[in-house]
Amino acid sequence: MDKTATITRDEALSLLRRMRLIRQASERIAKLYPTDVMQTPIHLCIGQEAVAAGVCHHLGSADQLYLGHRTHGPALAKGLPLPRLMAELYGRTTGCSGGFGGSMHVYDPAHGLPGSSAIVGGSIALAVGAGLAAKLQRASWCGVAWFGDAATNAGVCYESMNFAALRRLPVLFVCEDNGFSNVMPRSAHSAHDIESLARVLMPTFPCDGTDALAVRQGAAEALALVRGGQGPAFLHCRTKRWMKHMSHEVCDLPENVVDRERDCPIHKLEQFLLRSAMASVDDFATIHRELETEIDAAIAFASASPFPTPDLLEV
Template identity: 60%
Template sequence: MSTAELDTINPADALRMLRTMRVARQMSQRIAKLYPTDVMETPVHLCIGQEAVSAGLCCHLTDADQMLLGHRTHAPALAKGLPLRKLMAELYGRTTGCSHARGGSMHVFDPEHGLPGSSAIVGGSIAVGVGAALSSKLSGSDFISVSYFGDAATNAGVFHESMNFAALKQLPVLFLCENNGLSNVMPVAEHAAYEIAGVASQFMPVFRADGTDALSVYREAGKAVRQVRETRAPVFLECTTKRWMKHQGHERDDLEINPIDPVTDCPIARLERFMIGASLITPREILALAKEIEAEIDDAIEFAERSPYPQPEFVEA
């Protein structure tokens, strides 16, 4: 990234992306420390290393735009506007959580910010995102929808069916594939006999971004979202990224299976280097931001810990 890229990004959006990514990263790191103590009542799929995808995308979305997520929800839900307190309380299984302790990590819900739900089933939310786009078209609304999924979901029949239906009916939906290269521990090349973007190109325009580079995502997501809004027709965006943690849980991934370079593969470090070079932020300001976010995470944990557990009558309601 060079300072010439200042021409392609609003400095306020660069700061927004950095904050969004740091919130997701620092919260994930805290979850990884807390998870072995069994205070959380849910499995967790951490987003460390993948934060730039949702941060860059959500700069171009409004609260009215509907985003349907898969099982790896934390970073995209926070980027879309889900409050830290509500997410943490949900992880703790408390009634103040975003899904009132009924959903856990994989079923987040925040309609005020355009999060109508997420699915633990791989590929399970893709068609729902298309349905949201159909609703927008039939009601004459302006909002668009985003079907947000990983590379493994492209093996599901619903992925192909949904793209076909969206293209046939010309629906305002962005298909966003967050391609971290792994289906659990299986590389894409071992489970897909096709290029994902190549398949999508048979149905709709395709954009591709480096998901470890926030500016690349910001630029390509901006083009993709703008095209969906202007044409009211489907578009596909693939963001290639790296998953730093195991598929599920708090441990780092096997570096033999998934080698990580903490310098070139870290989207936060890459954006911070750019912003320092472009005089958008100083190292001291970055430290202050990190400290501010830690205080917000402390507050979210305290809120979760003092919130009530659901009672039997609540579950039966």
């Protein structure tokens, strides 16, 4: 189906707002990071916003989304309030993990974010466990495993996909493939082709991960199977990482070629909105301004919140 066929203005603007929230918050984090106010490593997802917005467009708070180390984009797109993310990065008690987790350990059960793992591939099996629970409880929600291309090298990825396929569990596997494991291009870290391997176990849905409409479409088709009781599906989103792996600085690897216009998911969606006369440049400016105000408020909230005290470690 044509990826633009069924999209309404409200949906398209909601995708844009989610992507802009992630982009503008990430840019602010990158700007503040060198001042040392955030005591946590950070993995930014500038350039990858379409994956988070396109997939989470279809997820409700009951769906259980398990993340890896690059959490900010999908967590915000799934509903984690920005002040709670910012306070977590600042290491404050009001953060989503009480200030103890940092960027790689976000936790917000109210929005279907039951945990994330800094171990590459470490949360994939947990999403399958959620899928098993959903099936046993005859519930309508699903488990979602979110991981990068390097996680497909991990044995647990295949064990998890195998079990999910064997038991026909409602699990969506989302591979956010930015083509790199830290500084290593995929050709240097994987002997396999991701889709061919996944296809042995389940239907795969490849999509352009720099295009929010394509991701929205691919995720809709994959989730139709998952929610329809036909077992797991694999969504493969090829995207581009604009920043260094774990840094506030721009990626300068010669193999990572980024065209900041052609590869920009926000620019792509804005061009679509303008072409189809669904929105104007003034609408984009309003969204930008509103989000800057939200980000200012989130930073003020984080900086005014207290640091945790040792007694809070006791559970």
